[in-house]
Amino acid sequence: DAGVIQSPRHEVTEMGQEVTLRCKPISGHNSLFWYRQTMMRGLELLIYFNNNVPIDDSGMPEDRFSAKMPNASFSTLKIQPSEPRDSAVYFCASSHEEGQPQHFGDGTRLSIL
């Protein structure tokens, strides 16, 4: 079975550019989570969806960040405009239901120059 698929695996771009990260959850999973990992702060939840609806976005750092889940098989995390402090590894995870074990994608390593 395919796991959680994230793209791109790596992204290097200049500050001010728009960045779009993509995630395809495991088929049949109803909950989707976006996390950010940095050396300083470790892993942090940014936002999570249940049945395509955003449930908690309190971890989204600021208005430059937005996330969508237009259907059950696709989600995006967008940063516009990007800044060097956004450099991190961004993970997407999905679970069958809320409160179930989460399956993580391989992450997107983002570098903003």
Add this chain to the structure above:
Amino acid sequence: KNEVEQSPQNLTAQEGEFITINCSYSVGISALHWLQQHPGGGIVSLFMLSSGKKKHGRLIATINIQEKHSSLHITASHPRDSAVYICAPEGGSNYKLTFGKGTLLTVNP
């Protein structure tokens, strides 16, 4: 906000040793996750537990809800167990995970 403390931060062991990693948290929870992150960066969920003990192969996870404490044990450790192990309590009133800073385990042959 749930404060999560893991200990030790770093652990070096010889192959075959018994390993224990501890996790304490400050707020009541509905469940606790143990995650493994390998040097390549990928994250794997090892356990999700809300009471008692779970075992999977050489890995055992225990939790004491009253004491707000969980432990991860590895029996007969092997170099391939070298990774960062992360404790993540799940909120009692929501499904949000709060993450510990991780324990870096190195098992030498």
